[in-house]
Amino acid sequence: MVSSERVSPNMQRITLQGEALANFPADCEGSYIKFLFDGAGNTIHEMVEGERPVMRTYTIRKFMPETSSIEVDFVRHITEDLQCGFAARWADNAKAGDSVSIMGPGPIADIDMAADWFFMVADMTALPALSAKIKTLPRDAKGYAVIKVQESNDIQEIEAPTGFKVTWLVEEDSLSESAEAQPW
Numbered sequence: 001m002v003s004s005e006r007v008s009p010n011m012q013r014i015t016l017q018g019e020a021l022a023n024f025p026a027d028c029e030g031s032y033i034k035f036l037f038d039g040a041g042n043t044i045h046e047m048v049e050g051e052r053p054v055m056r057t058y059t060i061r062k063f064m065p066e067t068s069s070i071e072v073d074f075v076r077h078i079t080e081d082l083q084c085g086f087a088a089r090w091a092d093n094a095k096a097g098d099s100v101s102i103m104g105p106g107p108i109a110d111i112d113m114a115a116d117w118f119f120m121v122a123d124m125t126a127l128p129a130l131s132a133k134i135k136t137l138p139r140d141a142k143g144y145a146v147i148k149v150q151e152s153n154d155i156q157e158i159e160a161p162t163g164f165k166v167t168w169l170v171e172e173d174s175l176s177e178s179a180e181a182q183p184w
Contacts, residue, residue: 001098002069004091008154010124012074012091013061016102022068024105029063030132033072033104041086043100053101056087059128060105073128111136118143118164121179124150134160144182148175 003015025031036044036053044053062071074091077084084092090100111118111133118141122130127147134145142163148170149155155168169178 001094001100002096004094004096007073008149008156010076010150010154011127011156012076014072014074014091014094015069016072016100017067017069019068021063021070022065024060024063024065024070026063026065028060028070028105029135030129031060031105031107032057032129033060033070033102033106034058035087035090036101036103037086037090041089043090043098045099045101054086055103056085058087059108059132061128061132075124113138116142118145119179119182119184120145121175122146123148123175124154127156131156131158134158134164134166137161137164146175146179146182148173148178 001014002017005013007013034055034057036055038044039054047053058072058074060070061073064070074088076092077088108129118137120130120133122145130145130147137160139161140163141161145164145166147166147168149168150171152170158166160166167178169175
């Protein structure tokens with residue numbers, strides 16, 4: 001792990017770098033990887049025969065082949081009593097130089113790039129995958145994305161075609177109502 005950055009109040013961005021990442025395919029942005037932990041939530045560095053690791057799935061937000069690096073965004077699911085899942089806890093406490101084991105990448109469903117228009121809906125956990133997919137749309141793509149975040153400070157810049165409208169919602173807004181209200 002080479003860096004950890006709080007990109008918004010509820011999103012942590014981790015940059016991983018390593019020799020194995022040099023073998024990732026050039027188009028792996030938006031693909032998923034699995035972070036490996038032991039049963040107590042500690043990162044594992046080698047597989048123990050007969051033991052199955054606890055796996056958590058995350059999206060590759062950005063791939064930088066020139067440095068064999070990837071960026072992965074983690075939603076900070078931390079409650080007032082500091083309870084959260086293995087991966088969120090690891091990401092929140094990770095420091096440069098820490099190591100973690102991953103598997104992947106694995107592909108996510110393709111989008112039909114020949115479609116007349118596109119309609120996408122996401123909450124914060126799907127934001128990295130959605131951002132990667134929007135980035136691959138044709139320049140003349142038309143459509144909508146409705147994205148729900150926990151608070152207005154979680155809104156991020158998304159690279160989208162001119163004819164593609166991105167609507168941001170915050171926690172109190174209804175994702176389903178807003179999605180249904182978009183012109184079809």
